[in-house]
Amino acid sequence: MTPRFFSRLAAAMLLTLAAALPARAAVEIEEVTSPGGITAWLVEDRNIPFVALEIRFQGGTSLDAPGKRGAVHLMTSLLGEGAGDMDAQGFARAVEGVAADFDYDAGDDVVSVSARFLTETRDEAVELLRASLVEPRFDADAVERVRAQAVSAIRSDLQDPSVIAGRAFDRVAFGDHPYGTAPDGTPESVAALTRDDLIAAHGDALARDRIFVGAAGDITAEELGALLDELLGDLPAEGAPLPEDAEVGLSGGVKVVEFDTPQSVAVFGHEGLPRDHEDFFEAFVLNQIVGGGGFESRLMQEVREKRGLTYGVYSYLAPKDHAALYLGRVASANDRIAEAIGVIRDEWESVAEEGVSAQELEDAKTYLTGAYPLRFDGNGPIANILVGMQMDGLPIDYAETRNDKVRAMTLEEINRVAADLFDPESLTFVVAGRPEGLEDAEPLSQ
Known part of the structure; x- marks a missing residue:
C-alpha cells in the first residue's frame, strides 16, 4: 500500500475499531449487476471508510499471440506506468494524491487488478483506475524501463533451481501449449516486443466478456453498479479466444x-x-x-x-x-x-x-x-x-x-x-x- 493510503486508513480504523472487532466468521454476499450488465459480488461493510476491489480478466498470459511470449505479462506491468494525459510520474503522483493503491499482475489464466481506495476519494480513484485499464499510454521510456526490469527478472530466474525445475516440469507436462512455456517470456522474446504488440495484448486480454469482480467495504450495491460501468464499461466487448485445453504428458x-x-x-x-x-x-x-x-x-x-x-x-x-x-x-x-x-x-x-x-x-x-x-x-x-x-x-x-x-x-x-x-x-x-x-x-x- 502507498504510505498515504496506509496512514489515512490507519486513522480511520482507529476511529472505528470498536465496531470492527467482532470476528468475521460469516459474511453476507450480494450479487450486483450494473445497468450495463457487469456482474460483481459484494460484501458491504460500513465500519471502515474504504473499499477493496478485486478484478479478474480470464485468459491471462495464455493469450499471448504466437511468437509474442511475454506480451500480456509486460503489458500488465505497464498498466500503472502512465494513463490518459498522465505519464508514469504524473500517474503515480495522482494515485498517491488520492491515497489509493493499485496492483496489476498476470498469470497463466488471469490478469489480476487489485484496488484499495478511501470513501472520500472514491470518485477520483476510480477515474484513475479506469484510465489505467482503458487508456494505458505505453510510452517509449516506460516500456524500455519496465522491459529492462522484466528481462533482468527473467535472467535472475534462470539461475534459480526452483524456477528451473518448475519450468522444466511445465515443458514436460504441457509441451507446445502456452502452459509449457514461461508466462513472462524469454529475454529474447521480451526484447523483441513492440508497442503495437502491447496494444494488441491489451485488447486481447482486457475485455468485458471475461470479467469477474469482488468488492468489499464502504459501498452500496447501487453505488457499486454505477462504479462498474464507469470503470469497465469502455473496455472492448470481447477479447481474444481462449486457448484449447492442454493434454497432460506425464508418464512417470x-x-x-x-x-x-x-x-x-x-x-x-x-x-x-x-x-x-x-x-x-x-x-x-x-x-x-x-x-x-x-x-x-x-x-x-x-x-x-x-x-x-x-x-x-x-x-x-x-x-x-x-x-x-x-x-x-x-x-x-x-x-x-x-x-x-x-x-x-x-x-x-x-x-x-x-x-x-x-x-x-x-x-x-x-x-x-x-x-x-x-x-x-x-x-x-x-x-x-x-x-x-x-x-x-x-x-x-x-x-x-x-x-x-x-x-x-x-x-x-x-x-x-x-x-x-x-x-x-x-x-x-x-x-x-x-x-x-x-x-x-x-x-x-x-
Whole structure:
C-alpha cells in the first residue's frame, strides 16, 4: 500500500475499531449487476471508510499471440506506468494524491487488478483506475524501463533451481501449449516486443466478456453498479479466444536438469482434477492430510521429521483453466534428494492403496473448519475470496456451507478419492541440480 493510503486508513480504523472487532466468521454476499450488465459480488461493510476491489480478466498470459511470449505479462506491468494525459510520474503522483493503491499482475489464466481506495476519494480513484485499464499510454521510456526490469527478472530466474525445475516440469507436462512455456517470456522474446504488440495484448486480454469482480467495504450495491460501468464499461466487448485445453504428458519417472547447486529442487506430480469435478472438494481435504497441512502433513512427517531430508515438502491441487495437475515440491542436498524422492513415492503408493486414517481425517477437518473463518479478516481478503469463488464456479452461499461440507465428509469418500486420484505409475519428478543416486533419470536441457 502507498504510505498515504496506509496512514489515512490507519486513522480511520482507529476511529472505528470498536465496531470492527467482532470476528468475521460469516459474511453476507450480494450479487450486483450494473445497468450495463457487469456482474460483481459484494460484501458491504460500513465500519471502515474504504473499499477493496478485486478484478479478474480470464485468459491471462495464455493469450499471448504466437511468437509474442511475454506480451500480456509486460503489458500488465505497464498498466500503472502512465494513463490518459498522465505519464508514469504524473500517474503515480495522482494515485498517491488520492491515497489509493493499485496492483496489476498476470498469470497463466488471469490478469489480476487489485484496488484499495478511501470513501472520500472514491470518485477520483476510480477515474484513475479506469484510465489505467482503458487508456494505458505505453510510452517509449516506460516500456524500455519496465522491459529492462522484466528481462533482468527473467535472467535472475534462470539461475534459480526452483524456477528451473518448475519450468522444466511445465515443458514436460504441457509441451507446445502456452502452459509449457514461461508466462513472462524469454529475454529474447521480451526484447523483441513492440508497442503495437502491447496494444494488441491489451485488447486481447482486457475485455468485458471475461470479467469477474469482488468488492468489499464502504459501498452500496447501487453505488457499486454505477462504479462498474464507469470503470469497465469502455473496455472492448470481447477479447481474444481462449486457448484449447492442454493434454497432460506425464508418464512417470525422474528427469534431471543439470545445474550447479549444492541443493537439488524437485517438482513432482501427475494429472489432477478440474475444479468442477464432483470429487474436487474431497481431493482438497485429502491433500490437507498428505501434503498441504504444514508440519502435520504426511510428507512433512516422513521426509522431514523422521528422516531430516528437507526443510520443507508440500503438495497442492493445481486446477488450471485448461488442464489440472496434482503437484508437489521438495528441496534436499544433492546426496539426499534420491532418498527424498523414494520416500515420496512410497507415500504416494501408501495413500493410493491404503488411504488415510480416521484420525488423520478428523484432524484435517478440525484445522480446515477452524482456519476458514480467519480468512475473512478484512475487506481486501474478502474481495479476493469473492472473485475466486466466482471464477471457480462456486455458489454464492459457499462461504456459509463450506464448513458443513467438510464436517460431513466420510472416511469412505476420502479413501475412494485417494484410490482414484493418486497415481504412483504416472508420478513424475523433475529435478534441477546435481543429484546423486538417480542413475536411471532422463536428462533434460534447461
